[in-house]
Amino acid sequence: MLTSRFERNRFVGAKIINVQSYGADIKIFEFECKLKAKPGQFIMLWLPGIGERPFSPTKTNPLELAVKKRGLFTKKMFELKVGDCVGIRGPYGKGFKYENVKHACLVAGGIGIAALVRLAETLSNNGAMVDFVYGVRKRDQLVFLERIEKVAELFVSTEDGSFGKKGTCIELLKRLLASKRYDCIYCCGPEPMMVQVLALCKHYNIKSQFSLERRMKCAVGICGHCALGSKLVCKDGPVFSGKTLASIREFMVHE
Amino acid sequence: MLTSRFERNRFVGAKIINVQSYGADIKIFEFECKLKAKPGQFIMLWLPGIGERPFSPTKTNPLELAVKKRGLFTKKMFELKVGDCVGIRGPYGKGFKYENVKHACLVAGGIGIAALVRLAETLSNNGAMVDFVYGVRKRDQLVFLERIEKVAELFVSTEDGSFGKKGTCIELLKRLLASKRYDCIYCCGPEPMMVQVLALCKHYNIKSQFSLERRMKCAVGICGHCALGSKLVCKDGPVFSGKTLASIREFMVHE
Amino acid sequence: MDLQASICGIKLKNPLVLASGVLGLNKNNLLIAQRGGAGALTIKSITLEKRSGHDTPNVAFFEAGVLNAFGYCNMGLSAALEEFADLSCFSVPIFGSCTASNARDFAKLVSAFDKLDFAAIELPVSCPHTPSYGLLAGQSNVEKVRAIIKACRKETKKPIFLKINAGLPNFVEIALAAEKAGADAITCSNTLGPGMVIDINTAKPVLSFKVGGVSGPAIRPMVVRAIYELYEHLKIPIIGLGGVSQGEHVIEMLMAGASAVGIATGILQRGPCVFRKCCEELSRWMKEHGYGSIEELIGFAHQ
Amino acid sequence: MDLQASICGIKLKNPLVLASGVLGLNKNNLLIAQRGGAGALTIKSITLEKRSGHDTPNVAFFEAGVLNAFGYCNMGLSAALEEFADLSCFSVPIFGSCTASNARDFAKLVSAFDKLDFAAIELPVSCPHTPSYGLLAGQSNVEKVRAIIKACRKETKKPIFLKINAGLPNFVEIALAAEKAGADAITCSNTLGPGMVIDINTAKPVLSFKVGGVSGPAIRPMVVRAIYELYEHLKIPIIGLGGVSQGEHVIEMLMAGASAVGIATGILQRGPCVFRKCCEELSRWMKEHGYGSIEELIGFAHQ
């Protein structure tokens, strides 16, 4: 029948088939649902009666999401049990570019890991050498370690020193940059961290890509709520090159 | 963008690029417009301010129609000049079936020729032997003789004897049937003539297909105005097998 | 899967109803939709006198649906009484439909239809494009509708369905007034609008009547919302229709609060077997999602 | 091809206007649409106070369009006065848009907007889904609209556009009353409905507000018909919008009687450069069909 640009945005039903907890703050959900999404693209997850939010698929078949408890929405998500049903629409946005990248460094801060884990696998499948820098606050927030170690050299930092290097991933990254050459640095994490990574990339003159977060109300490029300067994170992003970000005065300035 | 089942039915603009007259009653119009249509399918032609009517393309690229002046609508059509613009939608309906037909006889009465001329060409292209029986009232109503003679053996009758055999095409057909064997007889003309042809086909036990006319208001199978028994001429037809027609008590009974 | 439904005590083998105006000119027409699997069939609306309706084009298309302006082209009451005198060839309930410019004529039609074997009588007061009928006769007025139902109620014990227009701001009031005056169900909705499609090549409105009622996918959200509202206000059941062509549309209408679901334009999209196809999709989905009966779905979005 | 258009004396390089509510939250947003080729830009409607609007989901989709219920989420007047104080980064006219629950508040907003460099001020009285605003504030009432225009007329000499809802039965009366009270143009139409989309898997309305205004292809025929009607009744010009995403839709609206044509949902279909794409299609078609200016197209379907 009719399949239109509009229809593609309808929610599909997704039943939860598995939930794993990592510490108090992170859960990994698996859904009876599959989709096609490039690393860096995102989906919108709808909890009827609560709202909808963007998330980065950490697997696509079946769909898997890694979620950090932050505010009201994610708190409600943490109450979900196997068998519960949510709505999923997407994928949305532009993913990471990884063609011709031979040596990559991925830098994940906290739940930023969600956007990068599939990218590490894809890069490695494409024959790239991947270093993976991963910083969290404490040990129990670490997820996907096994998956990452299969495809990349992993460097972990925890703020409390409970695993890997004590400190932030910025320090780890600095150390790597002192000795290694990368074609591209990929980064997702809290915005202050990304600002620091961008500064380092400039300093070493390395190409970079960042996956950004903004509040999203439509995800289809009409409401304007996700704007970063005059870019739309939902359509033009969420992945932006360091070069683009450097030219946007609003980077690091949002609610 | 959106292309739907609905959109296919929109009028496309068609400018008249040539008009030829045959006697007082028949005109052949050529349009700046092309379409794909199987022999037997029809289009709807719209004259803004007047109405729309079904016609059988006698060529598809560019679109050509042979029109007989009958009532108000066709009278208005006869006033059209080169450069005038009409609307065309379609093609509609099911065309003739001609697979595996090696020996065919086509029987056209009057403007029924419009539905059969392309069929003759298609059959011949497919390697079939084609006899073409064509009856009109008088000589100046004869159209497409050259095209037909290229692909078929032509037998013409005129009621006034001004060309070919004097009489009706039924008599010509009877004579042919007495000596020849056909896989299928195809017929389009006034309904009383088609009833006679159907009777002959039954008598000789030959398969047959007829292209029927009914008043059409939608051409998309919803209004019901073109019904022939519980068949819709616009969707199930306009071509029906003799077998189907024989089972429809309403054949030959319409306004 | 048992898809049995019921409306005003009329048992339907499935909740899908042929809407009035499509393939409903005569019995032969209706047989096409019966073969297509419909659970009930509504005839094309009949007026007192035969009407030849508007000139062609009677339909215009746009990417999201159809506009029509047939102008109640129909055979008129006396021919209809003959045509529909014997309904024994049908295995599903037949709903009569008739329309008029005023309460008195409505009553005459209903009184005549009462003698036929129609399972119910539907009264459209909501056509947006026929002069002297429906909205063009001011039948968006609550008082007029009340008078029509009252007059018709006297003429028949058969269930009366009032067919309303979901595009009117006062559709809930109209439905409530009808319920109070004795209507047995609300059919929602007739075509919306009217709308217009202009052919840009000739710079002319496509429809000979210029404007026509909008049907098909375009109108479904407005109809679903109207059904949802009506369900919150009415005690009598609702027949939902507008833009239904797939099983999931049927489910949406049932969940909004419809007890049965009509199809008109869907026949253009999927042919007369749209009814059978929707039933198949419906029962597959119900099985997969653990629903056991149509009844469980009705109004479920209100829980 | 010169696509120059004009509305209330405001020159536009092309007749395409960014509609209010899409990419109009702030100047950065508007710059996106300016880059996309729009001939004029309308800001998202501003209310006296900042509003956080309805919860997500704010948009719901169906095959023929979009439903939205943002609930006039906006920065409020005082922030807007700052945001739009300097419009020197724009090369096309900017239209202010503001809305309120009553005439007095409308007047306050217009009085404040009068000081900014907006080329015109648009007043939507027609939103179908925000409590206390538009239709939910009873602004389908002719008297209310008259009072709003009268109050606002006193506060500004800038052109005032009244944005109406083509779904209302009385839209012509509303427009005529506004014209008489001093409105300079009619914008037709806001989203229609409201409508509802139910997610059948969870049996819930998708929108957090349950219902939302319908936009996109679904509503174009109703809007075209409304523009056609308005053109027959009004002296002031019309800005047409609803379901436009292609050059031929623009032509259809112009022929119906619009002097300029807005786009909202079309941005979802073809991105912010929908304006440039429509202009290209428009000028190609005009060339092929021998039209020399936009003006020749306006109201051409009435000849």
Ligand SMILES: Cc1cc2nc3c(=O)[nH]c(=O)nc-3n(C[C@H](O)[C@H](O)[C@H](O)COP(=O)(O)OP(=O)(O)OC[C@H]3O[C@@H](n4cnc5c(N)ncnc54)[C@H](O)[C@@H]3O)c2cc1C
């Ligand atoms: C493209 C994209 C991908 C994402 N992928 C993931 C993922 O894989 N896993 C994951 O856990 N989260 C992800 N997020 C974040 C997620 O969508 C929510 O925004 C986040 O979980 C906020 O939590 P909440 O809704 O529970 O908090 P809320 O109750 O909405 O708010 C909590 C606080 O956070 C602030 N806030 C909320 N959302 C944002 C935002 N987007 N930008 C800035 N501030 C905000 C609020 O202002 C508030 O102070 C992603 C976001 C984006 C844009």
Ligand SMILES: Cc1cc2nc3c(=O)[nH]c(=O)nc-3n(C[C@H](O)[C@H](O)[C@H](O)COP(=O)(O)OP(=O)(O)OC[C@H]3O[C@@H](n4cnc5c(N)ncnc54)[C@H](O)[C@@H]3O)c2cc1C
């Ligand atoms: C599938 C199909 C293909 C056709 N192809 C051609 C073609 O190629 N060339 C051509 O000249 N004509 C063709 N026709 C016929 C054409 O569409 C008109 O119906 C015919 O020209 C009638 O003329 P009018 O509209 O001018 O007459 P009108 O003014 O409509 O009516 C004149 C008289 O004819 C009767 N009448 C009109 N149409 C029909 C009808 N369809 N069935 C029965 N009675 C009718 C009316 O009742 C009236 O008495 C075709 C019809 C069909 C159904």
Ligand SMILES: Cc1cc2nc3c(=O)[nH]c(=O)nc-3n(C[C@H](O)[C@H](O)[C@H](O)COP(=O)(O)O)c2cc1C
């Ligand atoms: C061609 C056509 C003719 C119609 N004629 C009638 C009619 O005579 N009486 C009536 O009550 N409704 C009539 N309708 C309205 C339909 O019954 C139905 O209410 C409307 O089309 C919405 O449903 P849909 O979207 O499934 O088409 C007609 C609709 C169409 C498309």
Ligand SMILES: Cc1cc2nc3c(=O)[nH]c(=O)nc-3n(C[C@H](O)[C@H](O)[C@H](O)COP(=O)(O)O)c2cc1C
């Ligand atoms: C997401 C969205 C938000 C809107 N917000 C407003 C608004 O704030 N003020 C307004 O007057 N119209 C608003 N509208 C209505 C549009 O301006 C326009 O009138 C309507 O969407 C029809 O046009 P379209 O079919 O091109 O979308 C909004 C529409 C959409 C889709």
Ligand code: FES
């Ligand atoms: S979320 Fe609406 S424009 Fe990006």
Ligand code: FES
């Ligand atoms: S012409 Fe309408 S059903 Fe055939």
